[in-house]
Each structure stands twice: as structure tokens, then as C-alpha cells.
Amino acid sequence: MSKTYAGARLRRLREDRGMSQAELARTLAISPSYLNQMEHDARPLTVPVLLRLTEAFGVDPGFFSExxxxxxxxxxxxxxxxxxxxxxxxxxxxxxxxxxxxxxxxxxxxxxxxxxxxxxxxxxxxxxxxxx
Structure with missing residues (x-):
């Protein structure tokens, strides 16, 4: 399976919801620095984080598709x-x-x-x- 880098989409989702990186990191049960790395495409979007995003925000996983x-x-x-x-x-x-x-x-x-x-x-x- 290829790695999914979706920093811009992740950032857009967070900004559309009016959340800070710290708030979204808490929601996703990850550290703010890890979220920052994903938003800047230094780390790929992982399956567990993707699942938490779809649960927390009701977004389709395809939202992050390349x-x-x-x-x-x-x-x-x-x-x-x-x-x-x-x-x-x-x-x-x-x-x-x-x-x-x-x-x-x-x-x-x-x-x-x-x-x-x-x-x-x-x-x-x-x-x-x-x-x-």
C-alpha cells in the first residue's frame, strides 16, 4: 500500500472546523508535533489517524485521496x-x-x-x- 501524504487536505479540514493544531491533535489522540508533520507532508497520513478523522468529522476517506x-x-x-x-x-x-x-x-x-x-x-x- 502506498503512503498517503495529505497535508493540505488535513490542514483545510482543520481550518474549516475552526480548530487549532492542538485541538485537532487532542481529538485524534496524537501529539501536536506529529499533526504538524502530517500537515507539512513530512509524515504520511496513517490508517488509524484516517479512521479517527472519518469518525470524528464524518468525512469520507476519499477526501484524502490522491x-x-x-x-x-x-x-x-x-x-x-x-x-x-x-x-x-x-x-x-x-x-x-x-x-x-x-x-x-x-x-x-x-x-x-x-x-x-x-x-x-x-x-x-x-x-x-x-x-x-
Missing amino acids: RDTSRLVADLREALSGELAAARVSPSDLADLAARMPAVAHVLVDLGRRNQRLAERIADAADPRGSD
Whole structure:
């Protein structure tokens, strides 16, 4: 079984619940330093901690899945295809962004898609064959 590093998701869950690291550590029966290491991807999310998280917060274990990160990376590549080539952003940079800052990655996907739609509308408006 592969190790699951889900620091950004764990931190987001804690922040969404308005908890400090010490409060979440108490809830999970782990030390605050161990929680801090998991939030910073220095330690993987263990099965016992995952089970306690699902019990305490009612989250689906899939919330911590890396499949979501893979989908987000693919969405980033698609939505930002032109910008990525010009900026020389590496695939590992995209994966790191999606894993560590998924909320920011979702905003970039949305902005990239809006940019693509706007560019299409401008191209349609500028096309003399398309106007009546």
C-alpha cells in the first residue's frame, strides 16, 4: 500500500472546523508535533489517524485521496495550456500546487476556463464571416 501524504487536505479540514493544531491533535489522540508533520507532508497520513478523522468529522476517506489531486492537475493543464507553455511551469510544479494548495488550483482552473471562453468570444466577434 502506498503512503498517503495529505497535508493540505488535513490542514483545510482543520481550518474549516475552526480548530487549532492542538485541538485537532487532542481529538485524534496524537501529539501536536506529529499533526504538524502530517500537515507539512513530512509524515504520511496513517490508517488509524484516517479512521479517527472519518469518525470524528464524518468525512469520507476519499477526501484524502490522491485521485482528486490527479484530476485537479489534469484540469490545470487543460485550463492553462497556453499560459503553462509560456511560463515554463513543470508538471511537478502543477502537482505540488494541486496537492498543497487545492483551493488556489481550483481558482486558477476557473480563471483559465473563463479566459478560454473570453478568447473564443473575441475571436468570434472579430471574424468577419461570423457577423451579420
